[in-house]
Amino acid sequence: MSPASSSPASEASDKPQLLHLVFGGELKSLDSTEFRDLSKLDVVGIFPDYASAREAWKSKAQASVDNALMRYFVVHMHRLLDPKHD
Numbered sequence: 001m002s003p004a005s006s007s008p009a010s011e012a013s014d015k016p017q018l019l020h021l022v023f024g025g026e027l028k029s030l031d032s033t034e035f036r037d038l039s040k041l042d043v044v045g046i047f048p049d050y051a052s053a054r055e056a057w058k059s060k061a062q063a064s065v066d067n068a069l070m071r072y073f074v075v076h077m078h079r080l081l082d083p084k085h086d
Contacts, residue, residue: 019081020053021046024060024072036069046077 022044025035035041044060047053053074064070 015049017078018049019046019077020048020050021075021077022053022056022060022072023075024064024070026067026069027071028069030068033071033073042072044072050074050076 023041024044025041026037028034028036042060044056047056057072057074060072064072
């Protein structure tokens, strides 16, 4: 086995890239998904798989638990980029 085949970079490239976006912000009300101020959206980042996106979402959601109007979302970008692939 060559050293290159066991590197983290090559292992990551072996997995399909299923991009996920994590973002959030304060909602106008508890019964909607309309944001109070779009200029204050918190774009957490884009992640290569659902597991890492969920971890980021969970961390941000727990950190904002004191604000009932603050919500974070995971967007399955790979489904938007290639809808027939799912």
